[in-house]
Amino acid sequence: MSELSGAVQTVLGLIDPGQLGRTMTHEHLTMSFECCYFPPAPDEESMAKAPIEMKNLFWLKQNPYSNHENLLLNQEIEAVKEELLAYRQAGGGAIVENTTTGISRDVHTLKKLAQETGVHIIAGAGFYVDDTHSEETRKMTVEKLSDVIITEVLHGADGSDIRCGVIGEIGTSWPITDSEKKVLQATAHAQTQLGCPVIIHPGRNAAAPEAVVRILQEAGGDIGKTVMSHLDRTILDKGELLEFAKMGSYLEYDLFGTEMLNYPFNLKVDMPSDNQRVQTLAYLVAEGYEDKIIIAHDIHTKNRLTKYGGHGYSYILKNIVPKMLTRGITENQVNKILIDNPRKWLTFK
Numbered sequence: 221m222s223e224l225s226g227a228v229q230t231v232l233g234l235i236d237p238g239q240l241g242r243t244m245t246h247e248h249l250t251m252s253f254e255c256c257y258f259p260p261a262p263d264e265e266s267m268a269k270a271p272i273e274m275k276n277l278f279w280l281k282q283n284p285y286s287n288h289e290n291l292l293l294n295q296e297i298e299a300v301k302e303e304l305l306a307y308r309q310a311g312g313g314a315i316v317e318n319t320t321t322g323i324s325r326d327v328h329t330l331k332k333l334a335q336e337t338g339v340h341i342i343a344g345a346g347f348y349v350d351d352t353h354s355e356e357t358r359k360m361t362v363e364k365l366s367d368v369i370i371t372e373v374l375h376g377a378d379g380s381d382i383r384c385g386v387i388g389e390i391g392t393s394w395p396i397t398d399s400e401k402k403v404l405q406a407t408a409h410a411q412t413q414l415g416c417p418v419i420i421h422p423g424r425n426a427a428a429p430e431a432v433v434r435i436l437q438e439a440g441g442d443i444g445k446t447v448m449s450h451l452d453r454t455i456l457d458k459g460e461l462l463e464f465a466k467m468g469s470y471l472e473y474d475l476f477g478t479e480m481l482n483y484p485f486n487l488k489v490d491m492p493s494d495n496q497r498v499q500t501l502a503y504l505v506a507e508g509y510e511d512k513i514i515i516a517h518d519i520h521t522k523n524r525l526t527k528y529g530g531h532g533y534s535y536i537l538k539n540i541v542p543k544m545l546t547r548g549i550t551e552n553q554v555n556k557i558l559i560d561n562p563r564k565w566l567t568f569k
């Protein structure tokens with residue numbers, strides 16, 4: 221038992237889990253996604269540096285990773301603050317901010333946003349995908365990586381005293397690289413010591429979530445306290461989804477608001493629509509997984525902010541919840557997905 225036991229750790233300190241309220245379990249408030257810049261098609265090269273303006277918004281929705289400016293969410297702190305105030309107005313209580321080392325985590329800004337908006341913000345410890353690992357990170361042993369993660373939770377991140385309340389999103393590619401495997405093992409060791417929540421970004425292949433879970437299991441991780449993110453673009457076959465669900469992690473549908481014809485990072489994937497996401501949630505509920513589902517928008521580019529004509533952080537509360545209710549998901553089940561499941565996941569053992 222540690223001092224964290226039974227509490228949730230926000231950037232402003234420990235809180236009683238009952239204070240969280242409706243929680244988006246996978247968002248970004250400030251980050252840079254330059255690591256994942258994806259060049260536009262040759263005949264659209266000029267769009268890489270085009271300004272974000274009305275006539276470009278549809279193109280950005282289809283090609284969010286092919287415009288440099290769009291990847292710099294960390295330039296939009298004022299707009300994000302306005303969005304968080306709107307999120308509270310819409311009935312939101314908390315946000316898990318999944319930015320880890322490699323994509324410009326900024327815990328000072330998270331603390332300021334929490335103070336100025338009243339939204340509970342939980343920051344993420346650990347490392348994003350291999351492409352963003354520094355040489356120093358790559359050279360670390362599992363023990364050293366685990367020490368770094370534990371320090372971020374117990375003492376503070378990035379040299380500050382602002383503490384993380386989850387490990388993740390821990391980035392993995394497909395296939396999982398050696399450096400990512402060490403980070404996963406370190407994550408499991410840190411979780412064993414801290415009793416804390418973990419959240420994983422799987423590689424873009426249907427086999428990736430299971431492969432990650434196996435590594436965590438072998439290293440002693442607590443799968444029942446682990447979230448598998450981005451299932452929307454990862455496991456599209458219903459049979460495979462049920463097989464994965466049996467492994468016991470939380471099942472996260474966190475790309476609400478992302479609708480695009482071609483998913484550039486894996487052209488074999490047909491990115492589902494929001495209606496299809498709701499259908500999948502209803503399917504998982506019918507299969508008995510209502511205690512394991514959590515949802516979010518994973519906002520990580522500028523075009524998804526309302527300032528740029530996007531859906532913003534309140535879209536699930538304002539639009540997706542009513543849709544869920546029309547598709548056979550009860551109010552009690554919605555409350556599990558938005559309140560109870562995040563609360564149980566985020567509470568330290």
Ligand SMILES: CCC(=O)NCCS(=O)(=O)O
Pocket residue numbers: 253323421450453475485518520
């Ligand atoms: C940092 C945000 C992130 O990793 N989002 C997931 C994008 S995708 O892998 O689903 O394309």
